[in-house]
Amino acid sequence: MDIVLAMRVFSRVVETKSFTRAAETLDMPRARVTVTIQSLEAHLKTRLLQRTTRSLNLTPDGAAYYERCVRVLADIDDIESSFLGKERAPRGKLRVDMPGALGRLIVMPALGDFHEHYPEIDLVLGLGDKPLDLVQEGIDCVVRIGTLQDSTLVARRVGVYQGVTVASPGYLEKAGTPRTLAELANHRAVNYYWGRTGRIMPFTFETEGKVVEMKMRGSIAVNDAEAHLGSALHDLGIVQGARFMALPYLESGALVEILSQWKPPPLPISAVYPHNRHLSATVRAFIDWISELFRDSPLLSSTPEAEARCRPASIDAQDAEVIDLAGDEAEPIA
Template sequence: MDIVLAMRVFARVVETKSFTRAAETMDLTRGRVTVIVQSLEAHLKARLLQRTTRSLNLTADGAAYYERCVRVLADLDDIENSFLGKERSPRGRLRVDMPGALGRVIVMPALSDFHARYPDIDLMLGLGDKPLDLVQEGIDCVVRIGTLQDSSLVARRVGIYQGVTVASPGYLEQSGTPQTLEELADHQTVNYYWGRTGRIMPLTFDVDGKAVEVRMRGPIAVNDAEAYLSGALKGLGIVQGARFLALPHLESGALVEILSQWKPLPLPISAVYPHNRHLSATVRAFVDWIAELFRNDPRLSSTPETDARCGPVSVDAQDGDALDLDGDEEQPIA
């Protein structure tokens, strides 16, 4: 029996809470995973998992063995990377998830550069905003916008999200240009709602360092960032979206920024991955690459002013701070 493989398979079964999901994420058959775990239990002469038709739980021996497995496997990866890292480029499958608009507008156009740098990485890029269980779904890294809460995930800030309040010239000509936040009560918006909860997102403004929320009336609501901005382009009202999406339309004159003295608070963009897994060479390569990509893009890069307004940000993953991605916190439009 390959004891290292057995430890990896057992750990993945525990983390995914499923023999089937563990098999899918490791490119093994379910039968093979079952045999490996059974052989490991026979080798150790201990029951590690308590199986029923509806649940899969660790025994006391299994919990103790899992904790040691995680440490041993991380040490093995460290040893291997210290010897092979200088001679072998990152390789293997890498599964990443990020907000759709951010992926389509910023990341996808630059993926040829990523492939040229790392030809041996097979990147699977998912575009979406729904909360994900990284371990159970076999996702190596996600990119998310907003403040993240403490948990078992690690985050590294890779960019700054900047919002902008805009409307079309036609709408402003017909309805007037608001000069204060109070005047927004006389205007119309295209509302954005969160797909999971149906909650309408308010407009937010930075007033003397504090976030002020304004709720506006609007007969139309969407849950897609690009459709949301399209509503403003069609003259349906005032919206507050991502600057990286609005910038081409601001430059062409199709949209006009308003209330610029009260900009939305900037928010961190973070690359997030599981805390209980060693940072693999493929994940590190992607996180370093996307941090460089965002740093060199003026639509997402930080400045001393935006850093100060952004408040506390995620630390580099090597520092070990854990941040949450599994809670119900809703993220900005991107």
Template structure:
């Protein structure tokens, strides 16, 4: 029995809470994963996992063995990386997930740069707006927007999601322009609800250093960014999307900013990965690369203002403002 492989398989089964998902992420047949765990338990002379038709759980011995396996595998990876770093580039499969809007507008256009620097990394890029469980789904790292709640993960802040309150000229002509937060009581908004919870997302403003949330009345609620912005363009109500999503519409006059002195609360953008991945050279180089990429983008690094971006280029990599299409919106939460 290959004990190192058995440790890798066992920890992956625990992390994903599934024999099937562990097999998929390790590119092994499910039957092989089952056999390896059975042989490992026989070799150790103890049961590591409680198995039922619906769930897996660790036995006390399994929990202790898991913690030791994580440390041993991390030590092995660190040792290998220390010898490989001087003469070998990072390689292997790297699974990443991020909001579709960020992926399409910023990351994908720059992927040739990453591939040129690291040609041996097989990058699997998932573009989704749903919350991703890194451990259960075998994802190496994700880009997340908003407050991070899972303390078991390592997070590095790489940018800032800045919002803008705006409306179509047709709505403004019909309903007027709100001048204060109190005026919003008399206005309608296009509401955005979470696909995960169904909860309507309140509007959020930063006033004197404090977050102020406002519940908006509306005639329509959507959970898709294209629909959200389209409803705003059609005059259904006020919208509060991320600035980088609607910049072309603001430049063209299809949308106009409202409450310019009351900015929406900015939200941090972070790249997040499990503690067990922090020594991986392929994760490390990707995190460093995407952090640098965000730093080169004023709209997502917190250095741009609406007045500036409406008159200058969107991304520093471009010589002129790109013809941006409205991308899919993240749910703005971790």
């Protein structure tokens, strides 16, 4: 029996809490995963897992063995990297997840460059904003906007998200152009809600060194960034979204920036990975590459001015003055 392989299989079963998901993330037949665990238990002469039709749990011996496996496998990876890092390019399957608009508009067009630099990495890219259990779902790295809240994860800053407040000329012609934040009370927004909580994301503005959150009135709310921006193009109301998405429409005149003297505070864009999983050469290569990609993009790069303004909290954090212009309309979607 290959004891190192068995330790990797066992660790992945524990992390994903499933023989089937472990097999998928390891690109192994499920039957082979089952046989490997049975052989490992026979070799150690102890039961590591308690298996029923509905649950999979560690025995006390299994928990102790898993903790040692994590340390041993990390040491093995470190040893291999120190000797092979210069001679062998990163290789293997890499599972990454990121927001859909960021992936489609910025990352996907540049993937040819990534493949040219790392031809032996098989990238599996998921696009979405839904909350994910990285360990259980076998995801190596996610790119997220906002400050890390989960202490079991590690975040590395790779860029800065810049927001913009926009509306269409058609909407402004009918409703007028707000000149102050107070005048937003006379306007309607197309709101964005977070799928993970169902709560409406307030509009945020920087004013006199403070962050002000405004809960806008609106009869429409969506949870897709591109549909959100598209609603502004169809004269449905004011939208606050990503500047990198809105720029082509601002340049063409299809959208107009409003209240530009009160910009949304920048937010960090981070590459996030589990702290108990060794940072492999493939993950490190991807993070280095995407950091450079964002650094070369003026709308995503981190500048001293943006760093000074970058809001030290997640999008959902309650660290700002809140002005409710919506009343009952600010209740959760779900």
